[in-house]
Structures are given as structure tokens and as C-alpha cells.
Amino acid sequence: MCHGGACPPTPAMARGHPVRSETVKQIRVGLLGCGNVGAAFVGLLERQRATIAARTGVELNISRVAVRSLSRDRDVVLPPDVFTTDSRGVVEDPDIDIVIEVIGGIEPARELVLRSIELGKPVITGNKELLANHGAELFARADESGVDLLFEAAVGGGIPLVRSLRESLLGEPVTRVMGIVNGTTNFILTRMAEDGVSYADALVEAQSLGYAERDPTADVEGYDAGAKAAIIATIVFGSVVVAGDVYREGISGITAHDIDTAKRLGYVIKAVAVVEGTPAPDDHTPPEVAVRAHPAMVPVGHPLASVRDSFNAVFIEGDAVGNLMLYGRGAGGLPTASAVLGDLIDAAVNLSSGGTGRIGRLSRARIRSIDDLESAYYLSMEVSDQPGVLAQVATEFGRFGVSIKSMEQQELGAAARLIFITHVSKESDVRSTLRALRELDVVKDFHALIRVIDEN
Numbered sequence: 513m514c515h516g517g518a519c520p521p522t523p524a525m526a527r528g529h530p531v532r533s534e535t536v537k538q539i540r541v542g543l544l545g546c547g548n549v550g551a552a553f554v555g556l557l558e559r560q561r562a563t564i565a566a567r568t569g570v571e572l573n574i575s576r577v578a579v580r581s582l583s584r585d586r587d588v589v590l591p592p593d594v595f596t597t598d599s600r601g602v603v604e605d606p607d608i609d610i611v612i613e614v615i616g617g618i619e620p621a622r623e624l625v626l627r628s629i630e631l632g633k634p635v636i637t638g639n640k641e642l643l644a645n646h647g648a649e650l651f652a653r654a655d656e657s658g659v660d661l662l663f664e665a666a667v668g669g670g671i672p673l674v675r676s677l678r679e680s681l682l683g684e685p686v687t688r689v690m691g692i693v694n695g696t697t698n699f700i701l702t703r704m705a706e707d708g709v710s711y712a713d714a715l716v717e718a719q720s721l722g723y724a725e726r727d728p729t730a731d732v733e734g735y736d737a738g739a740k741a742a743i744i745a746t747i748v749f750g751s752v753v754v755a756g757d758v759y760r761e762g763i764s765g766i767t768a769h770d771i772d773t774a775k776r777l778g779y780v781i782k783a784v785a786v787v788e789g790t791p792a793p794d795d796h797t798p799p800e801v802a803v804r805a806h807p808a809m810v811p812v813g814h815p816l817a818s819v820r821d822s823f824n825a826v827f828i829e830g831d832a833v834g835n836l837m838l839y840g841r842g843a844g845g846l847p848t849a850s851a852v853l854g855d856l857i858d859a860a861v862n863l864s865s866g867g868t869g870r871i872g873r874l875s876r877a878r879i880r881s882i883d884d885l886e887s888a889y890y891l892s893m894e895v896s897d898q899p900g901v902l903a904q905v906a907t908e909f910g911r912f913g914v915s916i917k918s919m920e921q922q923e924l925g926a927a928a929r930l931i932f933i934t935h936v937s938k939e940s941d942v943r944s945t946l947r948a949l950r951e952l953d954v955v956k957d958f959h960a961l962i963r964v965i966d967e968n
Contacts, residue, residue: 535569536569536570536571537569537570537571537864538570538571538573539570539571539573539609539610539860539863539864540573540575540608540609541572541573541574541575541608541609541611541856542574542575542576542577542602542603542605542608542610542611542612543576543602543614544578544603544611544612544613544614544615544621544624545578545579545614545615546577546579546588546595547614548844548845549614549638549665549845549848549849549852550577550612550614551586551587551845552845552846552848552849553612553614553849553852553853554574554577554588554589554590555587555588555589555849556846556849556850556853557572557574557856558589560853564857568857568860568861569861570857570860570861570864572856572857572860575605575607575608576594576595576601576602576608577590577594577595577596577602578595578596578597578598578599578601578602578615579597580597581597582596582597599615599620599624600620600624603624603627603628603631603633604627604631608633609633609860609863610634610635610636610856610859610860610863611624611625611628611633611634611635611636612635612637612856613628613635613636613637613639614638614639614665614852615639616639616641617642618641618645618646621637621639621642622642622646622650625642625650625661626649626650626653629650629653629654629657629659629661630653630657632657632658634659634661634662634859634863634868635659635660635661635662636660636663636665636855636856636859637661637662637663637665637666638663638665638666638848638851638852639666640667640736640739640740640743641755643663643666643739643743644738644739644740644742644743644754644755645739645754645755645756647742647743647746647752647754648746648752648754648874651870651871651874652874654870655870655871655872659868660858660859660862660863660868660869661871662855662858662859662869663743664851664852664854665848665849665851665855666743667693667740667743668691668693668740668824668826668838668840668851669695669824669840669841669842669843669851670840670844670846670847670848670850670851671824671825671839671840671841671842671847671851672838672851672854673744673826674743674747675854677689677744677747677828678747678871681830681833684830684831684833685830685831685832686748686828686829686830687789687829687830687831688786688787688788688789688828688829689744689745689748689785689786689787689826689827689828689829690784690785690786690787690816690826690827690829691744691816691825691827692782692783692784692785692816692819692824692826692842693736693737693740693741693824693826694824695723695821695822695823695824695841695843695844696718696723696724696728696731696732696736696822696843697731697732697737697762697763697783698783698819698820698821698822698823698824698842699714699717699718699721699723699821699822700714700715700718700724700732701714701763701766701771701781701782701783701807702820702821703717704766704768705771705775705780705781706820708768710768711763711764711766711767711768715728715732723843732762732764733760733762734760734762734763734783734805734806735755735760737760737784737785737805738758738760738785738803738805739755739758740785740805741758741786741787741804742755742757742758742803744785744787745757745787745789745803745877746874747871748787748789749787749789749799749801749877750799750873750874750875751798751799751801751874751875751877752874752875752876752877753801753803753877753879757801757877757879758803758804758805759803759804759805759806759882760805761805761807762783762807763783763807765960766781766807766960766962767959767960769892769959770890770892770959770960770962773890773892773931774809774890777809777918777933778811778812779809779810779811779812779817779890779964780809780810780812780817781808781809781810781962782807782808782810782816782817782819783806783807783808784805784806784807784808784810784816784965785804785805786802786803786804786805786808787801787802787803788801788802788803789801789802790880797878798875798877799875799878800877800878800879800880801877801878801879802879802880802884802885803879804885807962807963808962808964808965809890809962809963809964809965811965811966814827815827815837816837816965819839822841822843822844823839823840823841823842824839824840824841824842825837825838825839826838826839882939883938883939883940884938884940885939886936886938886939887936887937887964887965888917888933888934888935888936888937888963888964888966889933889934889942889961889962889963889964890931890932890933890960890961890962890963890964891930891931891934891946891958891960891961892930892931892932892958892959893929893949893955893957893958893959894924894928894929894930894955894956894957894959895927895928895929895930895954895955895956896926896927896928896953896954896956897924897925897926897927897928898954901928901954902919902921902930904952905930905949905952905954905955908945908948908949908952909932909934911945912941912944912945912948913937913938913941914934914937914941914942914945915935915937916932916933916934917932917933917934918932918933919931919932919933927956929959933964936966942961946961
């Protein structure tokens with residue numbers, strides 16, 4: 513993770529061929545947490561250790577592991593005396609060279625990461641909640657201390673998204689990043705769209721398969737995707753974006769009718785995270801960034817429309833490179849462990865050679881209000897089935913400058929359902945239209961308001 517000549521090329525980059533080293537440097541690793549991801553990481557490292565040593569000249573050994581309970585059975589090949597309940601003791605152990613944090617949550621993870629950095633120890637983390645809320649503080653401390661803070665596993669599981677944005681696309685003027693970054697919601701929406709399963713039943717199935725937690729709020733209400741969007745925005749635009757800056761909507765209000773209507777109109781409903789930026793007008797003004805996570809109707813021809821089940825995909829748009837898409841497993845023990853191991857190798861090689869990879873100095877972002885978003889919209893509402901209703905509704909659209917692209921009416925006995933797709937409109941104008949429509953006696957209920965993604 514070295515930039516601008518910060519460290520020399522390493523054997524691991526030598527045209528992809530195994531490189532034998534006369535002297536193999538021993539790197540001792542302290543692991544905080546040994547749950548699903550931690551246990552998968554231990555197994556993966558055990559299988560890959562010899563290959564890593566041959567290609568990089570560093571041998572990675574797990575010396576200590578902090579866990580909540582010593583009595584729990586774990587399917588890992590490590591001596592019993594490696595395990596401890598003293599997380600801080602692992603961090604402060606002078607024999608530990610690199611710390612891996614996979615315990616999750618904000619505290620004590622934040623305190624442990626900061627202490628590791630203070631002691632000059634590189635840190636690997638997959639903790640999106642921590643980074644989305646305290647990333648600026650952690651990145652600054654890591655830069656001051658000259659140590660790596662790497663976090664590939666925090667966004668996209670096994671997809672090498674963070675590394676691509678930090679390294680390969682560092683000089684690319686990225687204009688938008690849009691992706692499916694939560695496997696739970698993608699699985700639920702796939703089951704609803706392809707098999708006609710209700711939202712409630714799809715959620716239960718996701719929980720039974722281990723895709724969703726017992727309390728699924730973080731996934732289905734968009735908190736998880738919002739945290740990841742904040743991290744992506746921080747990397748892409750070099751500005752501090754925190755979880756609270758992200759506009760968020762969940763999928764719990766999506767109905768079978770919305771799914772069917774979208775399909776008939778040539779769309780697929782996906783839960784997306786969207787990061788967009790406007791270049792800074794001068795060197796003293798930070799870029800303006802729009803960050804949001806919400807359901808959207810994606811055209812069936814768009815690459816994201818074909819991303820199914822628990823898979824993730826991120827679509828990157830740049831001025832120079834054009835359009836790119838990264839696709840793969842976004843969750844699960846092994847894919848996430850792969851990302852952790854990749855970061856560990858980078859940190860170990862950097863530590864061995866005396867280099868570091870830094871995220872750089874971050875400015876404070878100007879966050880664009882959701883009211884200033886411009887998008888097409890899908891609206892579904894129930895109205896009285898009587899003469900003149902459509903004219904009243906259309907008048908309110910016109911009063912706020914929201915242009916109707918298409919409209920259809922479905923009979924519901926004494927009522928009717930009106931379905932609209934608008935042309936690109938400003939969010940504040942659409943919200944004003946909805947407020948005005950709610951005041952009409954003929955409007956009985958609103959069923960849905962879903963943003964529509966363009967054809968790119």
C-alpha cells in the first residue's frame with residue numbers, strides 16, 4: 513500500500529512469479545476476535561503461509577488471539593495457550609508486530625486500534641461501523657505514527673474495492689460510485705423478484721442461511737450500506753464523510769406490487785449505495801459530496817441489475833477510465849478473510865521494508881442535501897375512482913415543475929391506483945408535490961416513492 517515512492521517494490525510484485533528469499537522475516541500477528549471471520553482467516557493463513565513466505569520474504573504467524581470466552585469450541589488449528597480474554601494485553605504485547613481487529617462495534621475496538629497505532633503497530637480492520645464514524649481520527653493517528661491502517665474487508669467483503677480506489681484509481685477523476693454493497697438485502701430482493709416470495713418470508717430465509725442477523729435492522733434499514741457509502745466517499749474524494757452524513761432508506765417498505773410493476777416497466781429493484789462528487793472550485797474549498805443508500809429501480813440492461821442473491825457489485829464511473837464494475841462475494845467468513853489476509857500481507861511487506869501506505873490528509877466534505885438530488889422517480893398512489901381525479905393530480909405535478917414521463921391506472925374497485933414515472937426532477941420539488949397531493953381529498957394513500965437510476 514505504498515504511494516509516491518514511499519517504499520520500494522517488493523518481491524510479491526515481481527511479475528507474479530514465486531520469489532525465494534535467503535532470509536525470511538518473521539512477522540508475529542495479534543488477532544482480536546475469532547468468530548466467523550477470524551476463524552476463517554486463521555485457516556486461510558495456515559493454508560497459504562508457505563506460498564506467502566516464498567513470494568514476499570515474510571512469514572506470518574499468529575502469536576496471540578483475544579476472544580470473549582476461552583471455553584468456546586473453535587475450529588482452528590492453534591495451540592490453546594495462544595488464546596486469551598485480554599484484548600489490550602494482545603495489543604501491548606511487545607512480541608506482536610501487527611494487530612488484526614475483527615471484533616466489530618465501536619468500543620472497545622476504537623480504543624484498541626488507537627493503542628496499537630500509538631505503539632507503532634500496523635492495524636488491519638474490517639470494522640465498517642468504526643471507520644464510518646471515527647475513520648478521520650484513526651487515519652490521522654496512523655499518518656502521524658507512520659503505520660499502516662488497512663481496511664479492505666470493511667467494504668465489499670472479498671471484492672478488492674478499497675485497494676482499487678486507493679491505488680489503481682488514485683489518479684482517476686471518479687465522478688460516481690454506485691453499488692450493491694449489502695448481500696442480505698440483495699438476497700431478499702432477488703427472492704421477491706424471481707420467486708414471488710414475500711418480504712417477510714425472504715427475510716426469514718436470509719436469517720436461516722446466515723445472511724441476516726436475528727435483528728436485521730442494520731441491513732434492511734440501510735445502516736450497513738450507509739456506513740460503507742461513507743467509507744467509499746472518504747476514499748474517493750479525500751474528504752471526511754461519516755455515517756450521519758449519508759441519506760438512508762431501507763427496503764422494508766418494498767412490496768410485491770412494486771417488484772412486479774418494476775419488472776413490467778423494464779426495471780429491477782435493488783438496494784444501492786450511491787456516492788457522487790462535484791470537483792472543488794478552488795484549492796481552499798472542499799469538494800461537494802452526495803452520499804446516499806436506498807432502494808432504486810435499475811434498468812434491466814444496467815450491469816447491476818443482474819447481480820443476484822447475496823453477491824455484491826460496485827459500478828465505478830470515471831472521466832478517464834470510463835465505467836468499471838467489481839463483482840464478487842460481499843460477505844461470509846472466507847471472502848472477508850481473504851481481504852484481511854491481503855491487507856496483512858501488504859502491511860507485513862511494508863513493515864519489513866520500512867514503508868507505509870497512507871490515505872493522505874482529509875478535508876471536511878461539503879455534504880449535498882438530499883433535497884438537491886436530481887433523479888427520475890417512481891410514484892404509486894391510491895385515489896378515488898371518479899371523473900377529474902387525474903386532472904387534479906397532474907395539476908399538482910405541474911405546479912412544482914415535476915414532469916411526468918409515463919402514467920398508468922389500475923382499477924381497485926371503488927378506488928384506482930395511479931403509477932407515475934417522472935422525468936429527472938429535483939428531490940425537493942418531488943417532495944413538495946407529494947405534500948400537496950396528500951392535501952387532496954381524492955388521494956387516499958401513497959404506496960411507494962422509489963428513485964429511478966439512469967441508463968448508464
